[in-house]
Amino acid sequence: MSRATDYTNAAQQRILHLQLALFGDVVHGYPPSKLAELLRVPASAITRDLDNLRTAGLAERDESTGHWRLTPRLPQQAIKVFNAIDTAQRRVDEARNRFTRNPD
Structure with missing residues (x-):
């Protein structure tokens, strides 16, 4: 099925993939470097995306390990x-x- 308009946005797609990746370990979470590797994106992009997920109340940083996990x-x-x-x-x-x- 073709679409008349493509509303796909790379940053939005990346943050959705990041959410799915975080489901991989909801207990221990992942260091940002591992998430960047999994998504094949620069660490700076992961930092921005994780901050946005934190703002939305969807992700949190474990201060003792530095790992990120879903709330x-x-x-x-x-x-x-x-x-x-x-x-x-x-x-x-x-x-x-x-x-x-x-x-x-």
């Missing part, structure tokens, strides 16, 4: 998705049971 904010959203899927599955199961049980 609970995004992972909590993922949990909401799984809870919604579980709720939907229960409703499907209930409907299936209504239509497949033996009539009285």
Whole structure:
């Protein structure tokens, strides 16, 4: 499918990839140098992006290690998705049971 206009922005794409990379280790996090290596971008770009993620409340720096990791904010959203899927599955199961049980 072709688009009439391409709104893709390299900096926005980079920060989205950075968020996905941070999901790789939510406990210990990564040093900025490793993130720069993973994303194949200059360290200065990672520094700016991490600062923006911190401002948005999505990433934090562990002062004892210097590593960066996600805050609970995004992972909590993922949990909401799984809870919604579980709720939907229960409703499907209930409907299936209504239509497949033996009539009285």
